[in-house]
Amino acid sequence: MAEFDRRMISPSFVEEALDCLKRAGKPTAPVLSRLGLPLIIDQPISAERYGALWLAIAAEVDDEFFGMAGRAMPHGSFTLLCHCVLHAKTLEQALRRALRFLTIVIDDPSGELIVRNGLAEIILTDKGAPRSAFAYRTYWILLHGIACWLVGRRIAIRAVDFRCAEPKQGTDYRLFFGAPVHFSRPVSRIAFDATLLKLPIARTEQALKQFLRGAPANILVRYRYDAGLGAAVRRHLRKTPPSNWGRFEDIALQMRMSPSTLRHRLHAESQSFAAIKEEIRREMAIDMLAAGDMRVGDVANALGFAEPSAFHRAFKTWTGKTPTQFRQSMSASQ
Numbered sequence: 001m002a003e004f005d006r007r008m009i010s011p012s013f014v015e016e017a018l019d020c021l022k023r024a025g026k027p028t029a030p031v032l033s034r035l036g037l038p039l040i041i042d043q044p045i046s047a048e049r050y051g052a053l054w055l056a057i058a059a060e061v062d063d064e065f066f067g068m069a070g071r072a073m074p075h076g077s078f079t080l081l082c083h084c085v086l087h088a089k090t091l092e093q094a095l096r097r098a099l100r101f102l103t104i105v106i107d108d109p110s111g112e113l114i115v116r117n118g119l120a121e122i123i124l125t126d127k128g129a130p131r132s133a134f135a136y137r138t139y140w141i142l143l144h145g146i147a148c149w150l151v152g153r154r155i156a157i158r159a160v161d162f163r164c165a166e167p168k169q170g171t172d173y174r175l176f177f178g179a180p181v182h183f184s185r186p187v188s189r190i191a192f193d194a195t196l197l198k199l200p201i202a203r204t205e206q207a208l209k210q211f212l213r214g215a216p217a218n219i220l221v222r223y224r225y226d227a228g229l230g231a232a233v234r235r236h237l238r239k240t241p242p243s244n245w246g247r248f249e250d251i252a253l254q255m256r257m258s259p260s261t262l263r264h265r266l267h268a269e270s271q272s273f274a275a276i277k278e279e280i281r282r283e284m285a286i287d288m289l290a291a292g293d294m295r296v297g298d299v300a301n302a303l304g305f306a307e308p309s310a311f312h313r314a315f316k317t318w319t320g321k322t323p324t325q326f327r328q329s330m331s332a333s334q
Helices: 011-023 029-034 047-061 077-085 091-106 133-151 170-177 194-198 205-214 228-238 248-254 259-268 273-291 296-302 308-319 323-333
Strands: 110-116 119-125 159-161 188-193
Touching: 011 047, 011 133, 011 170, 029 047, 077 091, 077 133, 077 205, 091 110, 091 119, 091 133, 091 194, 119 133, 119 194, 133 170, 133 188, 170 308, 188 194, 228 248, 228 259, 228 273, 248 259, 259 273, 273 296, 273 308, 273 323, 296 308, 296 323, 308 323
Parallel strands: none
Antiparallel strands: 110 119, 119 188, 159 188
8 A cells, every 4th residue: 555545444444434324224325425425435535534424423423433332422522532631741641531531421341551561551341242343443543543642653553452253344454553453352452562651741722723623534544653763764764675674783874873872762762673674564565465466476575575484474464364365355345
């Protein structure tokens, strides 16, 4: 996917959002027509258009959570949530406030922040049977989007677990989160580096007004690595084929700093050279396989894998599918 494409929302997520109207006994055609969307959406749409659809559905049913929680999340709740966390001192304090707010408003599921083994985990607890993957995804979009905005940077997700079984569009979920995704787990959770909890909050009321004018589209695409040293490393690596990236020490020299300085500064951003390389390889692999004009072995070679089998293992870790299965699923969706 090109950068533009990564700002697109899968048709499967549009379909699940529209199900909210259907469950409420409301027609979908008038809403789609007002937004200039076709009655049958079989192609990805922009985050901006999906955000507009989210707002339109919320207004129709007076629920910003698509009718999937224990109680409705009345229209305007997201704005109040942002005001609730705006003046927190740290990300940890903001997240704990946000989790309390969401539990009071929607009741079920309820979220809890747990810190262990170097990770900050948001654990969701249901009072009954598992909810849909779309419900958990919606919760995490709201929480993760606010958190990224508060600290002014993207919070890299390390793991995503779903309590529910894998839906037929499981690949869409793996591509959306850009992190290891597993289904049928004991609890639903997302995890990120615990060191980020100490990040300070420095947002103003005026900044919040600007943020809300772009919501929810601006939280759907998540914060990009568009600032800091990590972004500079990504730009540098993307100029060169992965097979020619060289050693970490070589990259540091090319960026005119010592390896220890580069490593220290990346660590301060909760990033690592290995994770950056893996992210770029993952994106390139998806692009190449989706294009359909390269053999899997050639893709593996282009990405710098010594053996095709190593690429197969890595790709299945990234997406839950082998390269061949992924290509077949892409063809079936077109």
